[in-house]
Every structure is written in C-alpha cells, then in structure tokens.
Amino acid sequence: MSKKSRMSKLTETQRAKIQAYLNNYRKNHGINSQYLNEAHRKSEEAKGKYLASLNPSEIDWKKEKERQNINARND
Amino acid sequence: MEEGKREAKHKRAERLNNLEEKDLEKWAALDFARQNKLWIDDFYYLGKIPMRGGYENTLVLNEETGIIFKSNNLANSEYLISNLFKGIAIHNLLFPANNYEFVGFTGLDNGPTRTPYVEPVFKQKYVAEATKAEPSEIKTYMESLGFEQRTPESYYNGQYLVSDLHPRNVLKDSEGNFHVVDAMCRTL
Numbered sequence: 066m067s068k069k070s071r072m073s074k075l076t077e078t079q080r081a082k083i084q085a086y087l088n089n090y091r092k093n094h095g096i097n098s099q100y101l102n103e104a105h106r107k108s109e110e111a112k113g114k115y116l117a118s119l120n121p122s123e124i125d126w127k128k129e130k131e132r133q134n135i136n137a138r139n140d
Numbered sequence: 141m142e143e144g145k146r147e148a149k150h151k152r153a154e155r156l157n158n159l160e161e162k163d164l165e166k167w168a169a170l171d172f173a174r175q176n177k178l179w180i181d182d183f184y185y186l187g188k189i190p191m192r193g194g195y196e197n198t199l200v201l202n203e204e205t206g207i208i209f210k211s212n213n214l215a216n217s218e219y220l221i222s223n224l225f226k227g228i229a230i231h232n233l234l235f236p237a238n239n240y241e242f243v244g245f246t247g248l249d250n251g252p253t254r255t256p257y258v259e260p261v262f263k264q265k266y267v268a269e270a271t272k273a274e275p276s277e278i279k280t281y282m283e284s285l286g287f288e289q290r291t292p293e294s295y296y297n298g299q300y301l302v303s304d305l306h307p308r309n310v311l312k313d314s315e316g317n318f319h320v321v322d323a324m325c326r327t328l
Contacts, residue, residue: 080168080171080172082168082222083165083168083169083172083221083222083225084172086222086225086226086229087172087225087242089229101234101285101286101297102285102286104284104285105284105285108237108284108317108318109235109236109237110237111315111317112237112238112313112317112318112319113236113237115313115315115317116237116238116265116267119206119265119268120206121203121204121205121206121266122204124203124206124268124269126189126201126203129268129269130189132269132270132271133191133192134192136271136272136308137192137308
C-alpha cells in the first residue's frame with residue numbers, strides 16, 4: 066500500500082473519530098446528569114448557582130487581575 | 141545486538157506512526173473547522189484581557205461576559221487532539237459546574253502541503269473573587285468525592301485519575317465552594 070493511500074484511509078478514520086468527539090462534545094458540554102454522589106451533585110448545584118449569580122458588569126476586573134498576580138506569586 | 145537493532149527500528153516506526161497520527165488529527169481538525177465555521181483566525185478577538193495560564197493554555201478573558209477562553213497547545217495531551225477531548229469529557233463529567241465548552245480550533249493554516257498548527261479552544265465561566273485552595277482543602281474536597289490521594293497533586297477513584305491539582309487549579313470562591321478549573325483527567 067502506498068503511503069498516500071494509507072494516509073488517506075487513516076485520515077477518514079481520524080476525521081470520523083474527531084467528528085464523533087466534537088458531536089458528542091456539543092451534545093454533552095452541559096453534562097449534568099452524571100454525578101459521583103448526592104453530596105457532589107449538591108456541591109455542583111451550589112457552584113452552578115454561584116457562577117450564574119455573578120454579573121460580569123459588577124466585577125472589579127482590575128482587582129481580579131491583582132488577585133491573579135498575587136495568586137501567581139504565591140505559587 | 142541484532143535484537144537491539146530490531147527494537148530500535150520498531151521504535152522508530154512506532155514514532156513515525158505517532159507523528160502521522162498527530163498530523164492527521166490536525167489535518168482533520170482544520171478540515172472540520174473550515175467546514176463547520178469553527179476556525180478562529182484571531183484568538184485574541186475572543187477576549188481582550190490576557191490572563192496567566194499554565195504550561196499548556198493561553199488564556200484571554202472577555203470581561204463583558206465573564207467568560208474565559210483557553211487555547212490549548214496539547215503539551216499535556218501527548219500532542220493528540222483526541223487525548224485532550226477525552227480528558228475534557230472526563231473533567232466535565234466530574235466537575236460539571238466548571239465545565240469546558242468547545243469553541244473551535246485556532247492556529248496556522250500552512251497551506252496544502254504543510255501540516256497545519258492547530259490548537260483547540262474552549263471556554264469556561266470565570267470564577268471571580270476566588271483564592272487558591274490550600275493543598276489540605278483540595279485533599280478533603282477530593283476525598284469527599286470518593287477519590288484517594290496518590291501523589292500530592294493526583295487522585296484516583298478506581299476509574300478516573302485526576303492530576304495536576306495544584307492550588308492554582310483549584311479555586312475557592314467567596315461562598316466557600318471549590319472549583320476545579322483545570323486538571324488532567326484520564327481513565328486508568
């Protein structure tokens with residue numbers, strides 16, 4: 066088998082593989098149905114609510130940047 | 141000696157195959173992105189504020205939406221796009237409140253004869269007013285999810301191995317919730 070035909074065969078496989086991942090990804094990016102346990106589910110719900118409650122226009126981004134720098138320095 | 145040579149030859153062939161696989165994934169990703177309008181010409185158009193990222197991610201923040209965009213150079217995924225997608229799927233399963241959403245691919249289209257440079261781009265909600273969790277807090281949190289500590293930064297639950305849990309990757313918000321914003325996840 067020539068390299069070209071081998072490559073094109075593999076390309077199809079890889080393309081299908083990636084397409085399946087991406088399709089699955091789009092479908093499941095909001096996966097919330099599978100949890101490790103009840104405590105985890107509650108914890109994730111609380112975090113989800115907290116994140117949804119944040120209003121970007123009210124966040125002090127300058128302070129956030131400073132916070133990030135401090136975090137990085139402490140690493 | 142002959143055995144050693146054969147082994148070296150086999151290893152070389154294996155390496156080539158891996159290289160081919162990496163290249164083919166990039167070609168397929170570019171093709172897919174072009175067909176589905178998922179190619180991002182300018183990553184910095186997505187957010188104006190560059191943020192501090194780790195070894196594998198370039199980050200920009202869109203302050204109007206509170207969304208952080210991450211372009212992944214695949215360095216922690218053995219340079220395979222499929223490996224990264226597998227890891228992200230597990231991350232979303234284990235930490236759905238901090239899930240990643242696929243946005244598209246960015247990089248360099250090097251024309252029809254040279255392999256393109258491709259980085260997958262994901263978005264995630266930015267956790268504001270957060271501080272880094274202490275290692276002891278991370279341990280307690282992961283244990284509460286049924287994981288056992290294997291190394292200071294990695295945890296295993298009999299099915300999934302979650303590693304790279306440094307304090308900078310686990311944030312604590314003002315409500316006391318822990319957010320795993322970046323981790324390496326795989327099935328073991």
